Amino acid sequence: MLGLKRIHHVAIICSDYERSKQFYVEIMGLTVVQEIYRAERQSYKLDLAVAGQYQIELFSFPDPAARPSRPEAAGLRHLAFTVEDIEASISHLSRWGVATEDIRVDEYTGRRFTFFADPDGLPLELYEER
Numbered sequence: 001m002l003g004l005k006r007i008h009h010v011a012i013i014c015s016d017y018e019r020s021k022q023f024y025v026e027i028m029g030l031t032v033v034q035e036i037y038r039a040e041r042q043s044y045k046l047d048l049a050v051a052g053q054y055q056i057e058l059f060s061f062p063d064p065a066a067r068p069s070r071p072e073a074a075g076l077r078h079l080a081f082t083v084e085d086i087e088a089s090i091s092h093l094s095r096w097g098v099a100t101e102d103i104r105v106d107e108y109t110g111r112r113f114t115f116f117a118d119p120d121g122l123p124l125e126l127y128e129e130r
Contacts, residue, residue: 007055008055009047009054009055009056009057010055010056010057010079011056011057011059012056012057012058012059012079012118012122013059013060013061013064014058014059014060014064014118014119014120015064015119015120016119016120017044017046017058017060019119020058020060020118020119020120021044021046021058023118023119024046024048024056024058024118025048026096027092027093027096027098028081030048030049030050030056031048031049031052032046032047032048032049033047033048033049033054034046034047035047041061042061042062043059043060043061043062044058044059044060045057045058045059046058046059050081077123078115078122078123078124078125079122079123079124079125080113080124080125080126080127081124081125081126081127082127082128082129083126083127083128083129084128084129084130085128085130086103086112086113086114086126086128089126090103090114090126093116098116099116100114100115100116100126101114101115101116102114106127111127111128111129112127112128113125113126113127113128114126
């Protein structure tokens with residue numbers, strides 16, 4: 001048996017480090033755990049926590065390749081975050097100029113969710129759990 005326990009982290013490569021850092025820290029409210037500049041790679045690595053748990057690594061690289069990122073593109077579909085009040089979360093994003101899709105209802109769980117995008121178009125989801 002492989003013995004997996006949980007997902008340790010999700011790594012995201014951004015095209016504009018300062019813009020993405022501002023998005024994930026100021027707008028999304030993630031906490032900076034550690035920020036490192038790796039001179040040999042001309043790259044930043046920003047470790048971020050979601051609700052006190054280290055979960056996201058934000059990387060910068062010179063000239064990263066673009067890739068499809070729509071929710072239905074092949075590969076990683078999206079990154080989802082749990083929220084308690086989806087309307088309050090949407091209002092918060094709206095105040096920062098971040099557009100969200102209309103709220104949908106999960107046909108299997110009855111829970112509400114919506115999609116929006118990070119500065120590079122990475123699909124992000126808010127999933128309400130009350």
